[in-house]
Amino acid sequence: MARVGVEEVLRRLLGVKALVVRGAQFEPHGVEVQVRPRQRRARCGECGRPSPGYDTSASRLWRHLSLGRTAFWLRYAPRRVLCREHGVKVERVPWAAHGSHFTYEFDELTAWLAQRMDKTATCRLMGINWRTVGTVVQRVVQARLDSSRLEELYIIGVDELSFRRHHEYVTVVVDHLKKRVVWVAEGKGEKTLQKFFDELGPERSQALTHVSMDLGAAYQAAVEARAPQAQKVFDRFHVQKLASEAVDTVRRQEVGLLGGAAEGRALKKSRWALLKNPWNLTQRQGQKLSEVARTNKRLYRAYLLKESLAKGLDYRQPGRAEQHLDGWAQWASHSKLKPFVKLSRTIRRFKQGILAYISTGLSNGLVEGLNNKIRLITRRAFGFHSAEALTAMIHLCCGGLSLTPPLPVPN
Ligand SMILES: [Zn+2]
Structure with a gap:
């Protein structure tokens, strides 16, 4: 040698x-x-x-x-x-x-670690602070983001996530088929999603067949304007969320009516028992629930309505589900519970989109792993100086970006 x-x-x-x-x-x-x-x-x-x-x-x-x-x-x-x-x-x-003060190798290893490790470990190993990690990730993502990720999109999901103690939002678009995030931007609502369609362009927008989303008006308006041919899909996660919110509103109203009386105080502690899935209840929560059944008929009715709606979403055949949803809406509209009367109208209005969930099985829940991951990232994002750093981190961790860090190779 x-x-x-x-x-x-x-x-x-x-x-x-x-x-x-x-x-x-x-x-x-x-x-x-x-x-x-x-x-x-x-x-x-x-x-x-x-x-x-x-x-x-x-x-x-x-x-x-x-x-x-x-x-x-x-x-x-x-x-x-x-x-x-x-x-x-x-x-x-x-x-x-x-303009960078770090070598490509340093950037690559930092980004690779940030994809896999928590904040403290990444900072410690690389000897830089979390803000700097954010800057490095932005640089790497900008250079390496797959430019073909907006090609061949047919079935997508759109959702908003809050960060910085729920004051700010990012909108995330996922590719259901490839199970990855393809687009992220600061903001929420129609205007933000319009920007996605601007980038996608008319031709690729016309190719979309399904878009899963929540039941809010904002994303629907953007999809109707830019991809009217696409079937809107309202997945069970978002439908059930509305029912849970309705139960909680009824509970708060009842607590308000009962004031400081013992019944009112008891209801205050019933929140989790009412919102959890029945099979997840602890023994104590089960007791709480039967107490509600005994003492407050209105609130218990709200609970039963919530559970019944969930059952309707379990059906595999759209015909059966439709029958159940129609019956449910009928019941809810006569329940004398304002939040459920309102929800019955929402369910009737968006029934086709809910049935599309039954027939396609398409759910943002399918990419739930991805959702949880993004939630974790938004929580980690506290130390970032900008929303761009957060969106870059989401692309890095959920966009299928593959990095080649300078790791030792066997001789
Ligand atoms: Zn030049």
């Missing part, structure tokens, strides 16, 4: 292509390696076109990976070039994105 000089050893250790090592020194923050691009001719940082030199800027540092406890840094004084198109620009270096 041929002996190699220490510069060559360093170059191979760094694992960065197209770079020449000129020397190295120990500094308090790690090892600084003086480098230069292998290519003599400078290129415009913006477009990469070889351009005549203009002057040389001050030397700067790029954070590279660590070896054990030692961080490696690249030091170089980039030239400035005079680009025909962009004017005076700092040259492009082969080891980092334009």
Whole structure:
């Protein structure tokens, strides 16, 4: 085996292509390696076109990976070039994105870890704060997001998620067939979804066959305007959520009516017993429920209505489900419970979309794993400085982005 000089050893250790090592020194923050691009001719940082030199800027540092406890840094004084198109620009270096203080390898490993590990572990291993992780992820996603992800979309789901203590929202579009997130943007409602259709364009919008969503008016309006041929699908998760909200409204009204009386206080603690699925009730909650059945007929009726609606959504045949839903709406409209009278109208109005859920089995629940994952990400997003960092993180973790981190390979 041929002996190699220490510069060559360093170059191979760094694992960065197209770079020449000129020397190295120990500094308090790690090892600084003086480098230069292998290519003599400078290129415009913006477009990469070889351009005549203009002057040389001050030397700067790029954070590279660590070896054990030692961080490696690249030091170089980039030239400035005079680009025909962009004017005076700092040259492009082969080891980092334009304007970035981190090498590509550092970015890639950080993003790969952020896909798989929690916040603290990622920050600790890479020695950077969570905000910086957000910036790195944004850069990686921008460069690597699959540009064909909006191609061949037929069955999609759209949903909104709140973050930052429910004050802000992101709208997420998933591809039901490929089970991945294809589009994310800050905001909610019709205007936000319109932006998705703008990006999709008329031709691809016409190809959509089904769109699953909640029963709110906003997304429906956008779909009707831009993809009127698509069947709207209202999945059970969203329908049942409305029934749970109705039960809770009835409960609060009853508590209000009873005031501070003992019955009122008892109802206050019945919330979970009323909202949970019956098979998940604890013994105590079961007792609570029979207490409600004994003492408050109105609230118990609300509970039965909620459960009956859930049962209607269990049917596999749309015919059976339709019969059940019609009967249910009849019952609810005569229940003398305002929230359920209102819900009966909603169910009647959107029956076709609910039956489409029965016949297609399409549910945002199908991508529920994805939903839970996004919820976790939005919770982690507290430390981010912008919604863009959050949307990039959602693309990174739920968009099927595959990364190749610089991990050791067996010889
Ligand atoms: Zn240029």
